[in-house]
Every structure is written in C-alpha cells, then in structure tokens.
Amino acid sequence: MTPDQFRRVEELFDEVAALPAGQRPAILALHDPEIRAEVESLLAADDDAAGKLAGIISGIANEDGLEGRRIGPYRAIREIGRGGMGVVFEGAREGDFSQRVALKLSTLAVYSPDFLERFRQERQILAGLTHPFIARLIDGGSTADGVPFIAMEFVDGVSIRDYAKREKLSPDSCCRLFLKVCEAVEYAHQNLIVHRDLKPANVLINERGDPKLLDFGVAKLLDAGPGMTATSLGPATPEYSAPEQILGHAITTRTDVYQLGLILYEILAGHRAQSVPGTSLRAIQRTVCELEIEPLRLGGDLATIVATAVQKDPARRYPSVTAFADDIRAFLAGRPIAALRDSRWYRARKFVRRNWLMVAAAALLSVTLLGGIAATLYQARRAERRFAQVRGIARALLYDVHESVQTLPASINAQQVVVRTALQYLDGLATEVGNDAGLQREVAAGYSRIGTIQARMVGPSLDQRDSGLASFSKAAGILAPMQNANPGQIDVAVELADIYSTMAEIAARTTRTAEASKLAEQAIAVMEAVALRHPENPFVRRRLAKALVMYNRDIAGREKPKLDFVVRSVTEMEAVLALMPQDQTVRDELAQAYLAAGTVCFNGKDSASARNYFEKAVLFREDGVRAQPGNAVLLRALMLAYAALGDVHWGFPHSLGNRKEAIASFQKMFAAASKQQAMDPNGRSARLDYAFSQMRYGSALPPGDKQALALLGESLTTLEAVAGIDAGNAGLRRQMIDLCIRKGQRHAELGQSGVAIEHFKKGAHIADALATADSKNLSARTWGLRATFHLAQAYEKSSRRALSVALLPKARQFLQEAQALDAASAAPLANQFAEWERRLR
Amino acid sequence: MNMANGQEDKQEITRLLDRWVAGERAVLPELARILYPQWKRMAQAYFRREQAGHVLQATGLVHEAYMALADLRPRGFESRREFNALVGRLMRQILVDHARRVRSAKRGGDVPHTTADAALDVASLRAEEFLVLDDAIGRLGEMNERKAQVIELRYFGGFSLEEVADTLGVSVATVYREQRMAEAWLGRAMGA
Structure with missing residues (x-):
C-alpha cells in the first residue's frame, strides 16, 4: 500500500467509523x-481490537503466575480475579485442602507505601466487620518475598446478576434478595465504612441463596481523615461508578445508595442500567454524570424506588440505605412508599440541604430554626412523616456533613457546631421514638x-472526652433497657457491649480507674447474658471472651485481680476455638487471652498459675510462627511470650x-529477637527488643558466666546507640541505669572492682542527668539511689571509705525528692540509706 | 521508591538519558536492560485489568515509575513531551526484552516436556503473540509514525488521551481518531 492509499484509507475510516453501522454502506x-x-x-x-491488544500486552506483562505458589500457610490454587489493587486466588491451607480460602495479594504494595497503606486499611476494615452477608476475614500476613496478603472466607457462588438470571427470580424475589444486600451495606455504614465499589461481581450468592459482599479494597472509613481522597483511586469499573466518583466530589453513604440502585436495576431488568460506549474519558463522564438512567419498564412504585436511588445528584437520592430498604419493604408490603413521584419532596430536601451549609458555616440552625423548617416542610403532614425527615437530617449531619466538614482545615469549630446541632436533633428524636425498637437503636447509634467524634476530635481536651462519655451514656441509656427486656438479642447486646468497652477505655485513659472497671464489667455482664442464651454461637462467645480479655489487659492491675474473669477469659476463648478450630484470628486471640491472664496472675503474685498460662501462650505463639515464619508481628508476639515465661521463673x-x-x-x-532484628536490621523497635532480650538472658545466667558479661555489654551498647537517637526517651535511660547496675554486679562478682565501679558511676551519672532534666521524675531518683548504693559498697570494699562518704549528700537529696514524690515507693530506699549511714559511722 | 539498585545504576541511567537527549536513540536497549528488573514487576501490576478492553488509565504505580525516572532526568528534557515519549518507548522495549527471555527460556531445550510445563507453554505462546504485535506496531509506524506513537503512549506509557495529545502537540480528537484506527489496524493484524 502506498502512502497515498494509506492516507485515503485513513480518511475514509475516520469518517465512517464515527457513523452508526447502518449509515456506513452508503x-x-x-x-x-x-x-x-x-x-x-x-x-x-x-469492535474487538482494543480488548485484543490489551489482552496481548497484559498477557505478557503478567506472564509469571502465582498459581501453585505458597502464600503464608496457604497454597494458591487458581486465579479467580484481578483488580486494580491486586490478584485474588482460590487457595487452601497447606496440609488441609478441605479448608478453602480466597487469597488476595497486593502485588503493588511492595512498590508503594500508599498501596501498602490502602491494603492495610482494607484488612483493618474487614477485621472490624462481622456480618453473615459479608465475606469474613480469616487471616493475613506476607509471602516469603514480602507481598502482603489477606485470606478471606471463600465464597462458592455466582454473582447476584447471574443468580437472578439463573433462578429466573420474580421482581418480588429480587427485592427480597436485594434487601439482604442492603442489610450488609447498612451494617458497613453503621461501622462508618462506605464500600464505594458495589457492583454485581462483588455480590456473590452462595448455594443457600444468601449474599456475600466482597472486596472492600477501595472502601473508606468515613472518618479516616483527609489523607486519601476518592479521586486518587479512580473508579475500577466505569459502568458502576457514581457521578461524584468521576467528578471527584465528596463520597458519602449515598454513593453506595447509587451503586446499590444500579444493582437492583440490573437484576430486575436483566441488563445494565447503562453502558459506556467507547473507552474515552469523555464518554465515561457523559454516561455516568450526565445521561439520566432510563426508567425501568416495570411501572409503578418499584420503578420509582430504583429511579430515586440512581439519581445523578446525590441530594436527590435516598439519604441512606435504610431509607432505600424501607421503601422496598413498603413496596413488598403494599404500603405507600416515601419516594413520591412529585418533586415537592425533592424541593423540601433541597431547602434543608442548603441549610446544612449554614449549619456547618455558622451555626445558624438552632432548635428554633428547626421548628421553622419543620413548619415549612411538613405543614399538614403526619407527625410520622416529619419524624422521618428529622431523622434524615440528623443522619445526614452525622454522616455526610461531618464527613465533608472535617476535611476542611481548622474545622474543629465547624465540627463542634455539627456535633452540637446533631445532638439537639437526636435529643429531640429521643423523646419521640416511643416504643419503636428500630428507631431507638438508630438514635442510640x-x-x-x-x-466517637467527640472523643476523637483533634487533640481532645478532657472536656471533650467527658462530653464523649456523656453521649455514649445516652446511647447506653437507650440500649440498656432494650437489652434488659430481651437479653438474648444479639445485635443490641453487641452494640451495648461495644459502647461500654469504649467508655471503659476512655475512662481508663483519663485515669478514672473505678469507673473504667465498672464499665468493663458491664460489657462483660451484657455479653454473658447473651452467651447464656446462645451457647453455640461462636460470634457471641468470642465477643464475650474479648470483653473478658479487655478487662484483664487494660483494667486489671489497676484494681485487685478478679480470678473469675481470668479463668473465664481463657475458657470462653478456648470454647470459641473448639467451635472454629481452623480460624487463625481466634488462635491469635486465645494466645492474647493466655498472656493477659498470665500477667494478671503474675502481678497478683500467683506465679504458679501465671506460669501455666504463659506456657500455653508460648505454645500457641510457636504454632503461629511455624505457620507464618515470615510474619514479623507474630514473631514479636512469640518473643514477648518467652519474655513473660522467663520472668515468671527468674528476675x-x-x-x-x-x-x-x-x-x-x-x-x-533472644533467638526470636535476633531473627526479628535480621528481618528488620534498622528498625528501632527490633533493636530495642534485641537489647532487652540480651539483658534478660544475660542477667539470668549464673554468677561467673563469661557469656553474661558479653550479652549485658552488647545490650548496653545498643541502648546507648538508640538513646543517642532518641534523646527525650526517659524510660530508655531508666533501663540503661538498671543495666549498668546489673553489669557492674557481674564485674564485682568476678573481682573486677575497677570496672564494676565505672559501671555504677555511669548509672548514677545517667540518673543525675535525668533527675536534673525533670524534677518530677520519680524513677530517675529511685534508680539513681540504687546505683549510688552499689557504688558506695564497691568503694567501701576496696577500702575507699572517703569516696563513699562523699556520695552521701547527693544521695540524701535524691531520697528527699523521691519521698516528696511518692513516700511509699521511697520507703525501702530510705531503709537502705539509713543502713549505709550506720555503716559509715 | 528506589528505581535503581544502587548509586552506580543511577549514574549509568543518568549518563544514558544524557545520550538520549543528545539524539542517540541506540541507548534505549541498554536503558531498558538496567531498568528491567524493577519495571518488569511494575509492568505486571500496571497491565492488570479487571477485564481487557477498558481504557488504560495511568495508575499511581506507573506514575511512580515515571517519577522515579523523572528524578534522574537530565536538564536536556526541556519539555515533558520528549520525556513522555521515552517512557512509552521504554516500557515497550522492556516488555519486548521480557518476551524474548520467556521465549528463549522455552527454547532452552533442557526442560523436559511434562504436564507441569503447560504453564511454560502458555507463557511461550503469549510471548510469541506479543512479539508479533510488537512487529506489527513497527510496521504501522513505518506507514504512519504518529499512530504507532499513540499506541506506545496509550498502551505502554499509560498516559491519558489528554496527556498524549499534549505530548504529540495535537488535539484530543485527533488522538482519539488515530488510536481507533491504529487499534483496528493492529487488531486485524492480530486476528481480531
């Protein structure tokens, strides 16, 4: 073909390719x-060219597959999906091919901290979601070459679209199935998570006909802060993107409402709500953001419901999945739906929406004004209606407005206004909810x-924590009577227990020990009541066990140990493991339970029981490391279990x-700490762990052991190096004084009094500097005294009494300061000091 | 992110980029060789699509690869244009190298033919197919250079229509038209 011919081909192609097929032949x-x-x-x-080319290019770029490879304790069997975030395999646990999992690998995480962070966030999000219709997180870790992975429940099912087609579902059956999907998304929203990538392929229906929601890869925590914006992710599937995702506008729970609407549309209609012609950005933008979706040809309320959910303008959609689902239920029951065909509803909403901005900007919206709006909005309407609208406003304030306000710089004031206004609404609602359990729970939520917002506001003052506690108390005040009336209701109980646990944590952080203890006990009592009625439910038992472990870990030790709690935290978690023996997370939690129980016993001076628990913790932790040798978190947990067990025996x-x-x-x-350091040679925490393991190991060795000196010496060198970088770390310096004393004693035992004296001096010197820097630091003084006592004895042994005498004034000063700070802990030191003075007399 | 393994590689890349700026196009394979290990993994991640046929969007990752190279960019790249063109070309060259390696591994002959080799067979077919495509892009370029460039920038460089338009100094509509015909032409060559 000549260049001239090619040019003519080009011109003609450009011309006709732009035409519909029918007009081309002419x-x-x-x-x-x-x-x-x-x-x-x-x-x-x-037609097929672009796909073909992309297929060839991605084929070569992807050529070395991971099939058959080991991923943590699993083996990848076959690839089941790929996304922008990574690859998903069906996998099985090594040695137990009956346990199938879905393995999601983030191959990008190795290259980019952003992707790693996002992957970590997905894991965290999944860990917080326990719902029968959401695929459950089983495990997580890294492959031998450092690619992070998540193991999830493997769902053997088909997409909701294929399922509806295969089963030839009627519109009513579609709605009923879809309501279950709404339930899962609602649950995620209650946990402040927006999914953002809902589409038929992410909703699988299993053989029991239940949906399982997948892929929280681009999900977002509603209050995760301004760090990750939705636009930077880019929608994975243009057809299922909401306009605000393409336009880079705020992503809210309404984004999920839109995507859910598209799913319902598709299963009802049997085809996609809209498809993007071509691949250009412009085409995507036009289809997704501008072209209204063609109404479903079903007629009647169902079409109106779907049309309301898939409005291009988020303000015109249902304000929440709950509202969407409520209308579907109304449709199924033959009741009138809330989304009316006329647009009065929309106009009213629009008016309210404008007022939200006022709220956020200047707190113009007060209770009085609310009365005004309500009057405008709901003239001659039933109270029920008004109530629903006010409820929508409160929700919108909490979820949508707060979300957008908090990303503004210096938004604390605006946030406070939002919170205050939302509180006013809620207080109003609370007086009107009557006996409707669903509404009561909503107000409590x-x-x-x-x-949560109050307790988390940037740099929360004590006041804000107090108001946070007050809000939680109100929630508890609503849920507690419900739970009392029906103690077997799992969801209410879990919500209530979560509230009590959070309150306990806040109280413990603000050193209100008695209150914290009482709240943690309430969380336990609530879960106990449910567990009594659902003894076979692993989720309930596990939540009970967690409440007990939380008490042992965070509360006990400040209070007298409660042996009953200790024993039960362990027996409950053991029972959970018996119910789900393969669950890695449960094994991990049981190991935590053993460690917390052992610590309570050891602090309560019951060393024999402590030993028993720590030994079990060690066994589980050893299993964990065997299963995932490359997992640094598990390795450190094992190291800490060894440390606890060692401490029970000696020191x-x-x-x-x-x-x-x-x-x-x-x-x-020591071996575990060495391995940990080899994995992360420059990590500060790994170095410190290594130094502390040397210190413990060296200190336990019998007197005269040569290796002890080497271990203690190396430990001291490491601590000094880290202290050099971390100048303000007082705790580290306290450890160094301790170490100087231990090493000095070893030298003294070997008759090396000169070197011993150098070490004691060094310890006293560090203490002196620390005490000068901080007049309130008690341990600088107590440890300074200990070092000085040793130094004085060493001087006296080598017949240098005068030098010992010279130490007295400084030591006396330390003692007086320590007594002023805390008389009780200074008492034994005062005795030692008196004995020293007697010796010199 | 570390583009190159060490300081030496970095210096070598800078030196090669200098020569590229000076018009020495023959340095491309050498540049590709040094960048190969890192870019191979990046390319794998980059070309992962949910389904073939979607618009190739520049992902954060390719952007990062780009930025890493941009760090080493000598002053000679006055505009982004020339640099963008280099990125597309490099990615293509790297994949070509990769495909050749896969093919020669298969032809190595010391691998016994068992069922376990099925994966290698598939890989080899893919490599072969890719090299045919690369060849076709070359032929298209002889006929109309800009069409080949559009493919390089869109498919290998991961640039958006707008970025490609900017790089080539033409309108977005032109890029769209060029891409469509180039795709059809290459698709036909590959039996679409």
Missing part, C-alpha cells in the same frame, strides 16, 4: 473497491457516633526461682 459505496475493502476489513476488526521478687528454666526461655527469646 458512504463506503462511493469509494474505490480497493480502498473500500481495506476500510471494511478494518471496521470488522474495530447516632449518640455513639457523636461520642522478680515473686518469680519462681527456676534459673534453669528462665535461661531456657530467655535463650529462645
């Missing part, structure tokens, strides 16, 4: 047969949401005194 007929044949053959290839006044067993534990701790 134009083609006007041209030379040769040119025409060429263009016709190009047109024939036109609103109060806890406010409590504390109430330790069991088994030096040999302690050495064995500390040796393993």
Whole structure:
C-alpha cells in the first residue's frame, strides 16, 4: 500500500467509523473497491481490537503466575480475579485442602507505601466487620518475598446478576434478595465504612441463596481523615461508578445508595442500567454524570424506588440505605412508599440541604430554626412523616456533613457546631421514638457516633472526652433497657457491649480507674447474658471472651485481680476455638487471652498459675510462627511470650526461682529477637527488643558466666546507640541505669572492682542527668539511689571509705525528692540509706 | 521508591538519558536492560485489568515509575513531551526484552516436556503473540509514525488521551481518531 492509499484509507475510516453501522454502506459505496475493502476489513476488526491488544500486552506483562505458589500457610490454587489493587486466588491451607480460602495479594504494595497503606486499611476494615452477608476475614500476613496478603472466607457462588438470571427470580424475589444486600451495606455504614465499589461481581450468592459482599479494597472509613481522597483511586469499573466518583466530589453513604440502585436495576431488568460506549474519558463522564438512567419498564412504585436511588445528584437520592430498604419493604408490603413521584419532596430536601451549609458555616440552625423548617416542610403532614425527615437530617449531619466538614482545615469549630446541632436533633428524636425498637437503636447509634467524634476530635481536651462519655451514656441509656427486656438479642447486646468497652477505655485513659472497671464489667455482664442464651454461637462467645480479655489487659492491675474473669477469659476463648478450630484470628486471640491472664496472675503474685498460662501462650505463639515464619508481628508476639515465661521463673521478687528454666526461655527469646532484628536490621523497635532480650538472658545466667558479661555489654551498647537517637526517651535511660547496675554486679562478682565501679558511676551519672532534666521524675531518683548504693559498697570494699562518704549528700537529696514524690515507693530506699549511714559511722 | 539498585545504576541511567537527549536513540536497549528488573514487576501490576478492553488509565504505580525516572532526568528534557515519549518507548522495549527471555527460556531445550510445563507453554505462546504485535506496531509506524506513537503512549506509557495529545502537540480528537484506527489496524493484524 502506498502512502497515498494509506492516507485515503485513513480518511475514509475516520469518517465512517464515527457513523452508526447502518449509515456506513452508503458512504463506503462511493469509494474505490480497493480502498473500500481495506476500510471494511478494518471496521470488522474495530469492535474487538482494543480488548485484543490489551489482552496481548497484559498477557505478557503478567506472564509469571502465582498459581501453585505458597502464600503464608496457604497454597494458591487458581486465579479467580484481578483488580486494580491486586490478584485474588482460590487457595487452601497447606496440609488441609478441605479448608478453602480466597487469597488476595497486593502485588503493588511492595512498590508503594500508599498501596501498602490502602491494603492495610482494607484488612483493618474487614477485621472490624462481622456480618453473615459479608465475606469474613480469616487471616493475613506476607509471602516469603514480602507481598502482603489477606485470606478471606471463600465464597462458592455466582454473582447476584447471574443468580437472578439463573433462578429466573420474580421482581418480588429480587427485592427480597436485594434487601439482604442492603442489610450488609447498612451494617458497613453503621461501622462508618462506605464500600464505594458495589457492583454485581462483588455480590456473590452462595448455594443457600444468601449474599456475600466482597472486596472492600477501595472502601473508606468515613472518618479516616483527609489523607486519601476518592479521586486518587479512580473508579475500577466505569459502568458502576457514581457521578461524584468521576467528578471527584465528596463520597458519602449515598454513593453506595447509587451503586446499590444500579444493582437492583440490573437484576430486575436483566441488563445494565447503562453502558459506556467507547473507552474515552469523555464518554465515561457523559454516561455516568450526565445521561439520566432510563426508567425501568416495570411501572409503578418499584420503578420509582430504583429511579430515586440512581439519581445523578446525590441530594436527590435516598439519604441512606435504610431509607432505600424501607421503601422496598413498603413496596413488598403494599404500603405507600416515601419516594413520591412529585418533586415537592425533592424541593423540601433541597431547602434543608442548603441549610446544612449554614449549619456547618455558622451555626445558624438552632432548635428554633428547626421548628421553622419543620413548619415549612411538613405543614399538614403526619407527625410520622416529619419524624422521618428529622431523622434524615440528623443522619445526614452525622454522616455526610461531618464527613465533608472535617476535611476542611481548622474545622474543629465547624465540627463542634455539627456535633452540637446533631445532638439537639437526636435529643429531640429521643423523646419521640416511643416504643419503636428500630428507631431507638438508630438514635442510640447516632449518640455513639457523636461520642466517637467527640472523643476523637483533634487533640481532645478532657472536656471533650467527658462530653464523649456523656453521649455514649445516652446511647447506653437507650440500649440498656432494650437489652434488659430481651437479653438474648444479639445485635443490641453487641452494640451495648461495644459502647461500654469504649467508655471503659476512655475512662481508663483519663485515669478514672473505678469507673473504667465498672464499665468493663458491664460489657462483660451484657455479653454473658447473651452467651447464656446462645451457647453455640461462636460470634457471641468470642465477643464475650474479648470483653473478658479487655478487662484483664487494660483494667486489671489497676484494681485487685478478679480470678473469675481470668479463668473465664481463657475458657470462653478456648470454647470459641473448639467451635472454629481452623480460624487463625481466634488462635491469635486465645494466645492474647493466655498472656493477659498470665500477667494478671503474675502481678497478683500467683506465679504458679501465671506460669501455666504463659506456657500455653508460648505454645500457641510457636504454632503461629511455624505457620507464618515470615510474619514479623507474630514473631514479636512469640518473643514477648518467652519474655513473660522467663520472668515468671527468674528476675522478680515473686518469680519462681527456676534459673534453669528462665535461661531456657530467655535463650529462645533472644533467638526470636535476633531473627526479628535480621528481618528488620534498622528498625528501632527490633533493636530495642534485641537489647532487652540480651539483658534478660544475660542477667539470668549464673554468677561467673563469661557469656553474661558479653550479652549485658552488647545490650548496653545498643541502648546507648538508640538513646543517642532518641534523646527525650526517659524510660530508655531508666533501663540503661538498671543495666549498668546489673553489669557492674557481674564485674564485682568476678573481682573486677575497677570496672564494676565505672559501671555504677555511669548509672548514677545517667540518673543525675535525668533527675536534673525533670524534677518530677520519680524513677530517675529511685534508680539513681540504687546505683549510688552499689557504688558506695564497691568503694567501701576496696577500702575507699572517703569516696563513699562523699556520695552521701547527693544521695540524701535524691531520697528527699523521691519521698516528696511518692513516700511509699521511697520507703525501702530510705531503709537502705539509713543502713549505709550506720555503716559509715 | 528506589528505581535503581544502587548509586552506580543511577549514574549509568543518568549518563544514558544524557545520550538520549543528545539524539542517540541506540541507548534505549541498554536503558531498558538496567531498568528491567524493577519495571518488569511494575509492568505486571500496571497491565492488570479487571477485564481487557477498558481504557488504560495511568495508575499511581506507573506514575511512580515515571517519577522515579523523572528524578534522574537530565536538564536536556526541556519539555515533558520528549520525556513522555521515552517512557512509552521504554516500557515497550522492556516488555519486548521480557518476551524474548520467556521465549528463549522455552527454547532452552533442557526442560523436559511434562504436564507441569503447560504453564511454560502458555507463557511461550503469549510471548510469541506479543512479539508479533510488537512487529506489527513497527510496521504501522513505518506507514504512519504518529499512530504507532499513540499506541506506545496509550498502551505502554499509560498516559491519558489528554496527556498524549499534549505530548504529540495535537488535539484530543485527533488522538482519539488515530488510536481507533491504529487499534483496528493492529487488531486485524492480530486476528481480531
């Protein structure tokens, strides 16, 4: 073909390709047969060409597959999907091919901290979601070459679209199935998570006909802050994107309402609500953002409901999935629906929406004004209606407005206004809810949401924490009577227990120990009541066990140990594991339970029981590391379990005194810490762990052991190096004083009094600097005294009494300061000081 | 993110970029060789699509690869245009190298033919197909250079229509038309 011919082909192709197929032959007929044949053959290839090319290029770029490879404790069996975020495989646990999992790998995470962060967030989001219609998180970790993965419940099912087609579902059955999907999305929203990528392929229906929601890969925590914007992600599937995703506008729960609407449309109609012609951005933008979706040809209320959900303008959609689902239920029951055909509703909403801005900007909306709006809006309408609208406003304030306001710089004032206004609405609603359990729970959820916002506001003052506690109390005040009336109601109980636990945490953080303890006990009591009625429900038992573990870990130790809680935290979690023996997360939680229980026992000086628990913790942690040798978090957990077990045997006044067993534990701790450091050679925490393991191991070795000196010396060097970087770390310096004393004692035992004295001096010197820097630092003074006592004794042993005498004034000053700070802990030191003075007399 | 393994590689890349600016197009394979290990993984991630046929959007990842190279960009790249063109060309070259490696691994002959080799067979077919496509892009370029450039920038560089238009100094509509015919032409060559 000559260049001239090619140019003519090009011109003709450009011209006819832009035309609908029907109009092409007329134009083609006007041209030379040769040119025409060429263009016709190009047109024939036109449709599939782009896909073909992309397939070839991605084929080569993707060529080395992961099939058959080991991923943590699993083996990848076959690829089941790919997305912008990574690859998904069906996998099985090594050695147990009956347990199928879906393995999601983020191959991008290795290259980009952003992707790693997003992946980590997905894992965190999934970990917080336990719902029968959401695919459950089982496990997570990294492959040997550092690619992070998540193991999820494997769902053997088909997409909701294929299912509806296969089962030839009637519109009513479609609606009923769809309501279950709404339930899952609502649950996510209550946990402040927007999915953002809802589409038929992400909703699988299993053999029991239940939906499972998948892929929270681009989901977002509603209050995750301004860091990750929706626009930077780019929608994965243009056809299922909401306009605000393409336009880069705020993503809210209404984005999910839109996508749910598209799904319902598709299963009812049997085809997509809209498809994007071509691949250009412009085409996507026009279809998604501008072209209204053609109404469903069903007629009646159902078409109106779907049309309301898929409005291009978020303000015109249902304000929440609940409202959407309510209308579907109304349709199924033959009741009138809320989304009216006339647009009065829309106009009213629009008016309210304008007022939200006022709220956010200047707190113009007060209770009085609310009265005014209500009058405008709901003249001559039933109270029920008004109530529904006010409820919508409160929700919108909490979820939509707060979301957009908090990303503004210096938005604390605006946030406070939003919170205050939302509280006023909720207080109003609370007086009107009557006996409607659903509404009561909704108001309670609103109060806890406010409590969360209040407690989390940037740099929360004590006041804000107090108001957070007050909001949580209101939520608890609504839920507690409901739970009392029906103690077997799982969801209410779990919500209530969560509220009590959060309150306990806030109280503990603000050192209100008695209150924290009482709240944590209430969380336990609530879960106990449910567990009694659902003894076979692993979710309930696990939540109970977690409440008990939380008490042992965060509350006990400040209070007298409650042995009952200790025993039950463990037996409950053991029962959960018996119900789901393969669940990695449960195994992990059980190990935590053992460790927390052991710590309570050890602090309560019951070292024999502590030993028993720590030994079990070690066993589970060893299993964990065997299953995932590359997982740094599990390795560190194992190291800490060895440390706890070693401490029970040796090193504390109430330790069991088994030096040999302690050495064995500390040796393993040391090995784990060494491995950890090899995995992360420059990590500060790994270096410190390593130094502390050397310190423990070295200190436990018998007197005269040469290796002890080397271990303690290296430990000291590491601590000094880290302290050099981390100048303000007082705790680290306290450890260094301790270490100087331990090492000095070793030298003294070997008769090396000169070196011993150098170490004691160094310890006293560090303490002196620390005490000078911080007049309120008690341990600087107590540890300074300990170092000084050792130094004085060493001087006296080498017949340098005068030097010992010279230490007295400084030591006396330390003692007086320590006594002023805390008389009780200074008392034993005062005795030692008196004895020293007597010796010198 | 580290583009190159070490300082030496970095210096070598800078030196090669300098030569590219000076008009020495022959340095491309050498540049591709040094960047190959990192870009291979990036390319894998980049070309992962939910389904073939979607518009190739520049992902954050390719952007990062780009930025990493941009760090080393000598002053000679006055405009982004020339640099964008280089990125598309490099990605293509890297995939060509990769396909050749896959093919020669298959032809190595010391691998016994068992069922376990099925994966390798598929890989080899894919490599072969890709090299045919690369060849076709070359032929298209001889006929109309800009069409080949559009394909390079869109498919290999991951640039948006607007960016490609900017790089080539033409309108978006032109890029769209060029791309459509280029796709049809290449698609026909590949039996679409």
